[in-house]
Amino acid sequence: MNSPMEDRLREALAEAGATVDTSTLQPLHGARRSRFRVDLRLVAVAAVVVLVGVAGAVGLGGRGDVDRAVAVSPDQRIDKGEMIVFLCSKTLPKEEACQGRDVTAEETKAVGALVRQLPEVESVTFIDQASAYENFRRDFVHNKALLDGVGAVDLPASFRLTIREGADRNQVSRALHGVAGIQNVGDLSSAMVADMEGVRSEIRAFLCAKGASQSSCGGVRVLDREGKLKRITKEGEAATNAEKNALRKLIDSLPDIESFTFRDRATAYEDFQKRFADNEALVKATKVTDMPEFFVLTMKPKANWSETVSKLKRQPGVATVTNGACAADKSLLPARYGLILPDSKVCPGGT
Structure with missing residues (x-):
């Protein structure tokens, strides 16, 4: 019972x-070595x-x-923070949106142009896999298990979006749903960061x-x-x-x-x-x-x-x-x- x-x-x-x-829900997925839904x-x-x-x-x-x-x-709280657009990587499970392929240069360029046009977005930064790995090692320097188990190839390239204060974050997700080259979208609000760090x-x-x-x-x-x-x-x-x-x-x-x-x-x-x-x-x-x-x-x-x-x-x-x-x-x-x-x-x- x-x-x-x-x-x-x-x-x-x-x-x-x-x-x-x-249509606005885009689950996050692990790399090939960790196939979790x-x-x-x-x-x-x-x-x-x-x-x-x-x-x-x-x-x-x-x-x-x-x-x-x-x-x-x-x-x-001011619900302002980041939304992160994770791009396709061949290390991701083949049965998912990316079908086991890397994002192309043309798709990366198109996604970058799209996110920069969204009215909810204040600024955009492109993070390649090498930069993502450098940030990852800094953020998890306290966690040896993660540092030992995750490599640069496991981390997808991404566009990190700073969302304007008071903007509709769901609208950003809707605008990006189904766009070629995008694996998923993460939402990292200031409130969430404050709670987790707390x-x-x-x-x-x-x-x-x-x-x-x-x-x-x-x-x-x-x-x-x-x-x-x-x-x-x-x-x-x-x-x-x-x-x-x-x-x-x-x-x-x-x-x-x-x-x-x-x-x-x-x-x-x-x-x-x-x-x-x-x-x-x-x-x-x-x-x-x-x-x-x-x-x-x-x-x-x-x-x-x-x-x-x-x-x-x-x-x-x-x-x-x-x-x-x-x-x-x-x-x-x-x-x-x-x-x-x-x-x-x-x-x-x-x-």
Whole structure:
């Protein structure tokens, strides 16, 4: 059986998906060595999880002092940033738009002329594969696994577009859909960058909730052949107050933690409603009780992330632990470089 939250979210995402102009959706794909398809519904769910994690908080600030953290509402941000037009490369899967061929010089010239004419575009920069690889090595200098596993040939050439403030980004996608030589279009808004960079120095310990599927919470689940959740055969139990208190004491004792906060459901839900105000179906399908409770740990420079994550995972009442640096890399890699790679390639061992 699926949890009530999963059922409601599936229905809401299906309803929301029915209103989407599919001609504007252009999934990102990996290089030949990593043939992965993207289910845009899963991307939406992932966005929900990430954004809930950035929600406002009731803080146990410093090393545990109570205070109130103030979250920045999305409507207070300037949604200005980059859209990136990834060009065809022969290293991309043959069954996709590019059919296993490189973009031609004529197509590159035509795409460049087109994007420069779009009224939503403020400036355009062409990035060849060599330059993309140089930028890639700079952006992921902290991630040896990525540096070792990705070469210049894996990164498509691209046009990076600076979008004017307040411009309709969907209109840009529509204008570029189906144009010869274009593999896909990535959207890297300022809000997304701020969110991802904001969690890069954090570890998040999510608490067990009633009905959880994780075995650490007492849940039993059946996975399909691809390792994805198929159904829950036994629902888990929520973390007890004693387990929460024990976890807080453990966190307070760990030497690599600079500070931590506790995020409650109420403020997470309030922020969730603001962030998805334009998705009525999803907001209606989600309740306060669906929001997770979790601790956010800000790590000290040169901290031992692996050891901290390992200790938290073993603690009773903890459903899962996320590494902010890995989460940020996995989110920025497709949007900035057109690659989608498995967790084992981005952050082997979760470190």
